[in-house]
Amino acid sequence: xxxxxxxxxxxxxxxxxxxxxxxxxxxxxxxxxxxxxxxxxxxxxxxxxxxxxxxxxxxxxxxxxxxxxxxxxxxxxxxxxxxxxxxxxxxxxxxxxxxxxxxxxxxxxxxxxxxxxxxxxxxxxxxxxxxxxxxxxxxxxxxxxxxxxxxxxxxxxxxxxxxxxxxxxxxxxxxxxxxxxxxxxxxxxxxxxxxxxxxxxxxxxxxxxxxxxxxxxxxxxxxxxxxxxxxxxxxxxxxxxxxxxxxxxxxxxxxxxx
Numbered sequence: 077x078x079x080x081x082x083x084x085x086x087x088x089x090x091x092x093x094x095x096x097x098x099x100x101x102x103x104x105x106x107x108x109x110x111x112x113x114x115x116x117x118x119x120x121x122x123x124x125x126x127x128x129x130x131x132x133x134x135x136x137x138x139x140x141x142x143x144x145x146x147x148x149x150x151x152x153x154x155x156x157x158x159x160x161x162x163x164x165x166x167x168x169x170x171x172x173x174x175x176x177x178x179x180x181x182x183x184x185x186x187x188x189x190x191x192x193x194x195x196x197x198x199x200x201x202x203x204x205x206x207x208x209x210x211x212x213x214x215x216x217x218x219x220x221x222x223x224x225x226x227x228x229x230x231x232x233x234x235x236x237x238x239x240x241x242x243x244x245x246x247x248x249x250x251x252x253x254x255x256x257x258x259x260x261x262x263x264x265x266x267x268x269x270x271x272x273x274x275x276x277x278x279x280x281x282x283x284x285x286x287x288x289x290x291x292x293x294x295x296x297x298x299x300x301x302x303x304x305x306x307x308x309x310x311x312x313x314x315x316x317x318x319x320x321x322x323x324x325x326x327x328x329x330x331x332x333x334x
Contacts, residue, residue: 083171084179091183102191110138110195114202132207133293135199137262139221140292142195143188143228144257144285148248150184151235156242158330167331177324181229189225216305217295223312224288230320231284237326260285265293267301284315 118131157163166176200207235252239245260283261269270277280286291308299305 080171083169087179088183095187136293136296140289142192143225146188147232150232154236155239174324177327181233184229185226211298213295220291227312227316230316234319234323237323256285259283261289287311
């Protein structure tokens with residue numbers, strides 16, 4: 077058992093070292109995107125009729141959903157490891173293949189959490205008085221934040237199990253990432269979608285990212301107008317279980333561990 081925990085820790089640490097080698101480059105990328113969105117939606121679009129607090133709304137959505145952006149690159153690299161059989165070097169360790177995959181998802185979650193957490197003070201500086209931290213329920217925020225990023229780690233594993241060839245991965249953006257992103261509540265609330273059409277609102281509940289975004293905004297701005305915290309948290313962990321089970325099963329099948 078002790079040797080298994082050592083292997084698990086070593087694999088997690090290895091993945092984190094690879095992530096932090098490009099940490100500052102990724103951080104700059106995220107800051108550029110966040111600053112662009114906040115400046116456009118929070119200041120420029122305010123002159124076109126949008127409320128001035130929409131920039132804050134977008135910033136909270138970015139904090140909640142940036143992890144989804146990370147899934148494509150990680151899924152692609154992991155699929156490459158499977159294709160060239162690099163992953164087999166870890167599957168022969170005295171550790172269950174399930175825990176090999178779990179260690180990868182946890183490392184991704186830790187890396188993404190660290191990266192995105194750095195954006196909070198940047199958002200505060202950009203928005204200044206428009207974003208008040210007095211309304212933030214920090215313990216609820218961190219529960220949603222950690223759970224959401226763990227979901228992104230598991231989801232990236234699942235996506236990697238779907239990639240059969242690296243010659244064409246554009247479908248990831250067009251068929252998976254873009255629909256999930258556009259209908260995750262980034263630009264609107266679930267309540268507003270429900271008000272437009274009850275059927276649209278109910279259909280939107282099938283999007284797992286919605287619960288991360290709604291839960292995050294509810295902890296930052298107050299619960300009124302957003303899905304309840306406990307519903308969001310429960311749903312996130314339900315989706316973690318679903319995609320985690322599917323990812324591990326499919327990855328075991330692809331690496332001949334079943």
